[in-house]
Amino acid sequence: MRGQVHLWAAQRITAFVLAAAVFVHLATIMLAVRGGLSAAEIVARLSGAEGWLAFYAVFALAAGIHGAIGMRNIAGEWLGWRGRGFDALWLGIGLVTAAFGIRAAWGLYHA
Amino acid sequence: MAQLKVRIQRSDGIAEYAVAARENQTVLDVVTEIQREQQPDLAYRFACRVGMCGSCAMEVNGVARWTCRTHVRKVAEDGTLTLRPLANLPVIRDLATDMKPFFDKWARARGQFQPKDAPNGAVPVEFAVVPPSSPKRQEADAGIECIGCGVCYASCDVVSWNPDYLGPAALNRAWTLVNDVRDGGRRERLDAVAGDAGCHSCHSTQGCTERCPKNLDPSSAIAGLKRSIFWGVLAP
Numbered sequence: 391m392r393g394q395v396h397l398w399a400a401q402r403i404t405a406f407v408l409a410a411a412v413f414v415h416l417a418t419i420m421l422a423v424r425g426g427l428s429a430a431e432i433v434a435r436l437s438g439a440e441g442w443l444a445f446y447a448v449f450a451l452a453a454g455i456h457g458a459i460g461m462r463n464i465a466g467e468w469l470g471w472r473g474r475g476f477d478a479l480w481l482g483i484g485l486v487t488a489a490f491g492i493r494a495a496w497g498l499y500h501a
Numbered sequence: 502m503a504q505l506k507v508r509i510q511r512s513d514g515i516a517e518y519a520v521a522a523r524e525n526q527t528v529l530d531v532v533t534e535i536q537r538e539q540q541p542d543l544a545y546r547f548a549c550r551v552g553m554c555g556s557c558a559m560e561v562n563g564v565a566r567w568t569c570r571t572h573v574r575k576v577a578e579d580g581t582l583t584l585r586p587l588a589n590l591p592v593i594r595d596l597a598t599d600m601k602p603f604f605d606k607w608a609r610a611r612g613q614f615q616p617k618d619a620p621n622g623a624v625p626v627e628f629a630v631v632p633p634s635s636p637k638r639q640e641a642d643a644g645i646e647c648i649g650c651g652v653c654y655a656s657c658d659v660v661s662w663n664p665d666y667l668g669p670a671a672l673n674r675a676w677t678l679v680n681d682v683r684d685g686g687r688r689e690r691l692d693a694v695a696g697d698a699g700c701h702s703c704h705s706t707q708g709c710t711e712r713c714p715k716n717l718d719p720s721s722a723i724a725g726l727k728r729s730i731f732w733g734v735l736a737p
């Protein structure tokens with residue numbers, strides 16, 4: 391029960407983080423595409439930039455956690471996937487999703 | 502006289518009846534007429550006929566309603582009524598459902614008042630003085646008129662997806678008591694309504710609020726429970 395409440399709280403808090411991060415993300419996109427978008431430009435912005443690395447890492451982690459908790463709820467309702475085994479599965483999916491995003495941010499940081 | 506076509510979901514299948522369409526008749530009047538004149542073994546439930554007892558709820562043309570307070574002319578489609586027992590509850594027979602799971606969940610949600618100054622349910626020595634205009638009392642009053650009809654419970658998708666879900670009425674009752682300054686069971690009650698079988702499964706779709714014949718707002722009550730539990734987790 392406690393755990394379920396924490397999942398719920400985590401989803402709300404990550405939703406809050408996502409709302410802010412999506413806003414920053416969209417603003418960055420709009421600024422970045424002005425005058426065309428090139429790989430060199432992206433690398434120039436992100437390479438060695440700790441601030442951006444941290445931002446994308448937090449963004450990816452929040453998205454992974456938020457999405458997995460949400461999918462857990464829907465799968466419980468629609469497919470009857472309930473219990474500790476499935477919870478572990480969703481935790482794995484969330485962390486793997488986040489890891490993909492963080493790896494991409496890490497790669498650009500070192501590019 | 503014009504005829505009303507009535508299709509009733511009985512335990513052994515759909516049965517069709519025709520009754521006289523009158524100027525003024527409630528859905529309960531129609532069911533009673535069918536039982537008295539045409540189908541003496543038709544099972545259904547009612548008591549007060551005036552929206553007090555909450556026992557006459559059924560699904561009328563797809564929507565859960567109090568049949569005693571529903572005029573036929575407001576809900577008939579092409580002169581037809583389709584009646585089913587309330588959804589999300591076991592059927593005893595025909596239109597009568599077993600309300601046991603519904604009330605068991607009230608108990609699970611700790612829906613009983615627990616006097617602060619007389620923990621074992623004893624009668625308190627003194628009357629508590631609670632001004633009706635105090636904000637806490639008004640929050641408690643907002644949900645107190647529930648008569649346990651089960652209309653909201655039958656209208657909630659989450660109940661149909663998760664049979665363990667406490668449902669809007671039990672959670673509305675819990676929130677009412679959480680706001681009652683005379684009640685001493687707040688902590689246990691919030692624990693009892695937390696988690697996947699409790700308020701955290703509600704999607705705030707407001708189906709319950711839309712359908713409640715007493716115009717109560719279980720959806721907001723549930724949001725209140727989530728809020729209280731959230732702050733309890735962050736700052737225990």
Ligand code: HEM
Pocket residue numbers: 402405406408409412453454456457458459460461463464703704705
């Ligand atoms: C702007 C960013 C976002 C915000 C503000 C946000 C907000 C929310 C909120 C408040 C809920 C709870 C809904 C409920 O209780 O019924 C939710 C559920 C959900 N979100 Fe997000 N979200 C965002 C982004 C995302 C992203 C990027 C994904 C995909 C990875 C996602 C996937 C989900 C899923 C699958 C659910 C479950 C639906 C449910 O439980 O009803 N969300 N979101």
Ligand code: SF4
Pocket residue numbers: 656657658659660668669702703704705706707708709710719720723
């Ligand atoms: S608001 Fe919550 S309790 Fe009410 S019908 Fe929707 S899911 Fe069910």
Ligand code: SF4
Pocket residue numbers: 555646647648649650651652653654669670673712713714715716717719
């Ligand atoms: S909240 Fe409304 S619909 Fe639900 S049981 Fe109480 S009176 Fe009936």
Ligand code: FES
Pocket residue numbers: 547548549550551552553554555556557558567568569570
């Ligand atoms: S018969 Fe009592 S509420 Fe309808």
